[in-house]
Amino acid sequence: MAVMLWLGLWGLDRGTMWRDESVTYQMARRTLPQIRDTLGTVDAVHGLYYLLMHPVLAARPTEVTMRLPSVLAAVAATGLVAALGCRLARPRVGLWAGLLYAATPVVTHYAQEGRSYALVAAGAAWATYLLTGAAGLAPRAAPPDRSAPPGRAAPPGRAAPPDRAAPGPAPTPGPEAASGPAGPVDGTAPPAASAPGSGVAFTPGSGAASRGPAGAAGGTPPGTPSRSAAPACDDVPPVDGDVSACGDVSPAPADVPSGRGDVSPACGDVPGLARAAPALAPGPAPGAGPAPGAGPAPGAGPAAGPGGPAARARAAGWRWAAYGGVVAVTALLHVFAVLLLTAHALTLLLSRAPRRVWWGWGTAAAGAVGAVVPLAALARRQSAQLAWMRPPTLGRLWAMVEEFAGPSALVLAGNLLLIAVALVRPRRGSLTAVALPLVCVPPVLLFVLALYRPCFHERYLLFALAGVPLLAAAGADRLAGAVADRPRVSRAATGLAVTKVARAGVTGAGVAAAGVLAVGGAFAWQLPLHQRERQPMSRQDDLAALAATLGRLTRPGDPVLYDPPKERRIAIAYPRPLAGLRDIALKTPGPASGTLYGIDVGPAELLRRLDGARSAWLIAADEPEAHPAKAATLTGPFRLAYALCLPGVRLERYVRVGPEGPGGVTDDRWRLWSPISAP
Incomplete structure (x- = not known):
């Protein structure tokens, strides 16, 4: 967790937002009634996240403050992944899994982003941890103790292993064997x-069954x-x-x-x-019957005491209620997180859960789904927000695998090899039953759904990434056990015995430290990728650079048009450089209209407002599916003089055609510009 905290805070202030972060920034700073009105028309899937961010940005509206909840959520997710490894396997598996999760570049990418995906990943990891406890999926015994050969007492602080029958005749049972305990x-x-x-x-x-070395309890030699x-x-x-x-x-x-x-x-x-x-x-002498008048203590019964069935049922009910609540909140943060339930269902199936576990899980899952259904229905009506997506291909699915298990080729190959080792005759079935469905089922289901309605993106599936480090750590643990354990033949007075012991000089702490060094080496190998994630251009666009460029090239009072209206995010995120410009096409601002970016006037009203202007700026989306309508309106009385292509947008300057001429074209500000260029 400390490693994830350091990685999350390293380079957190990139000096810029990108387009999705600007939405968080403007939505969370609106009043609660304005947020409610906007969610009725757009972005309902992020409504709970905006409500959570409202008091955060009210305290200090900065980029760093906006990203801090994601950093803390990534820290929590790292700790939960480590806790899952400890619960389902052993402590060193948890240590390695947590470090692998923190060292994955895509994890730090979303840990430093003012969006909900890191919080969704933390909620999914928490729900998975609660599932393992409520369903009893944790192994019931620790790994076997191979530190002491048969016939010797276990070291201090370690329970004695079950006895193996020594060669030779078994001792004759004593009189206590026939009568049982004393x-x-x-x-x-x-x-x-x-x-x-x-x-x-x-x-x-x-x-309980009493098992002696060679017979009943009373046959133990003095x-x-x-x-x-x-x-x-x-x-x-x-x-x-x-x-x-x-x-x-x-x-x-x-x-x-x-x-x-x-x-x-x-x-x-x-x-x-x-x-x-x-x-x-204590009791009567051997062979004696029960004491006269002996009987059950008053009040004793199947439901009495803290360990009775009623108490256990109440505890199980609270555990399933907590699980269902966490799943519901996680799915309300992003609706696609409900796919987590399908992974958990397969986990229970692989674990051969009893009927009572299925009943508890089904009740909790039904409650979570019921809480999410209204949000899903509202999000379906707003599906036009995903119009920019295209149906996925198998190449896109493989690209997600590279992001989750790599992305560098060496680290990707190493992780896939370790996962393959963990899946071949898995020694810890509970870990595999939890991690494998988590990493496979939600991506496959979303991929199939996206073939019908495009909605596939790796950020929607970040919560499934936790299964990758868990499986890789389990594979590494299996390899470490195979290398560290060697058969050794030792002679004793009672005969010849063969046992597995740890190789000389190799201890559990040494194996754990070697795994930590391996993860550190993988991090060092991918250090350039981590450094790139902290650069302004690591995201789709750089709104701070766009605002600064416009501020240098424009004069106070120049008209500016945003086409489509969503390009107003530049001025919303960084209003200071553009404070002198006139948003000449705006009719109603976003907060007042219940929209993200406001409502524009029609073409006729736009031309009336431009009457008398010698030039105008157009900020247009540089996207294949974008068809700038305002550019067509301007091409009558204006002509395109210059264009500058920047990541995600085109900055275009239009000048009026007529006796006025293209005023200001020979200004020194334009000498650094290139002529009109196609995107």
């Missing part, structure tokens, strides 16, 4: 019973650490090929009675799994 737990359960020699003792009411208690599934990682996840170790609910409701389960999906070791519970 007594009931809390006086509520009868003694355990198990088959002699089975090695597993079940305690009715606890749901002087050896006791392993009869069933360890909590969160404390003891499974060893590959030996013991499955805790949900598989627990007996079936139909075979073992459920325990007391006030005993907190060790795993959320296995209620009643006792954390305490049954063999250590």
Whole structure:
């Protein structure tokens, strides 16, 4: 997060806005009734963002202030991506994923832009994090501990791994094996019973299985650490090929009675799994029955206590409500963010979520969609704003992949290789099930939709980028594990054992540091791209330069026309250089008319206003689909004298035809100009 904050603040003041930022700047500075009236005609999809930016720009209306919320949102998104990596895999995966996200040039591009896309990305990452918690998608066990060979005690501070049977005959079960633990737990359960020699003792009411080295709990030889208690599934990682996840170790609910409701389960999906070791519970002598009068404590029941079903249901309900609220707010910031729900649906499908999870997610998703439907209906009526877009091609889809995973060829190849490693027999299925749908489903759906109605742009899909660093970090972690782990053969007094241990000199901290250095190298390789993002020409146009050029070339009182009216954004963003010019075609300003750029007069009224003017300036959009109507009006009494092509616009000077002549054409100001040029 600190890295993202530094990258976001580096070069934040580019000295200019581009056209979309100028819209934010003017809309957020209007009054709330004016914002409401304007959203009824245009830009409704950004309405919530303008409302959020209204108090920000009211405090200090500057470019840096306008971009600060995007910087903070990018910082939050970076932290959430790192948190997802930690939750779904391990801490070093989260560290690498967060750094990869921050070092991606397109992330810093939108982190330094006064638009809503960085906030949408942060909201989507937050919603994904809430989904993993509400649906229980996080792995239930840490990676296996390979630091200690079998038969030895685990290092201090680490839980003992599940025991492997040593070679040789198993010890004879003691008398405690047939009678179970020494007594009931809390006086509520009868003694355990198990088959002699089975090695597993079940305690009715606890749901826990006691597993000894070679038999029942009582068969532990003196002087050896006791392993009869069933360890909590969160404390003891499974060893590959030996013991499955805790949900598989627990007996079936139909075979073992459920325990007391006030005993907190060790795993959320296995209620009643006792954390305490049954063999250590006080009770009567071996073979004795339950104490007379023993029974359940008063008030004990399935709904009692903080771990009861009712409490868990309430907690799950609040988690799904938070998830639905975040998704709704994110989609209200930009309507295409609702595609996030499709990615989450595929995540649950790949994770084989139980019915209760689908029910909770469906309820939350329905609420979010219901909140967004009115905005989507209003945005559909304003779809003319996207008339400049064209149907996408596969090349455009690949260009988005390059932006998200690159864009330099070396970094792109490295990220795609790591993603491929993560997808080939993934070791952490939960991370893949979350990240892969996030990065694939929304772009594909929007691409298909854009074939019918053009609306495909990578900024609308910035929220899907979080899946790329997560998958790349998972692939890097898998490669690091393959390199760091080597088989070693060691002889012990009990026989020959083979185990995987970390190679000498290679530690977890060293592997994490190597990954950080690799990300730093990728950032250094793409440093010119980051520097270019902080230049004024990194965006589509440079309104500050256009305003300064007009201010140098015009005289106070000269008439100026904007064709189409949206080119008034130059004067709205930087009014000082153009303060002396007369906007001769303006009929009603934007705030009063409920539009972005105001309403113009008709051709006849325009010619009447130009009567007596010796020259006029025309600022026209330099776009293929633009058909300047005002230029056709001017070509009667005026003729085009000079034109200057700048990024996104054409500055044209018209002079009146007649006895007055083209006044001022020989002025020294025009000597730096080129003759009329085609775009």
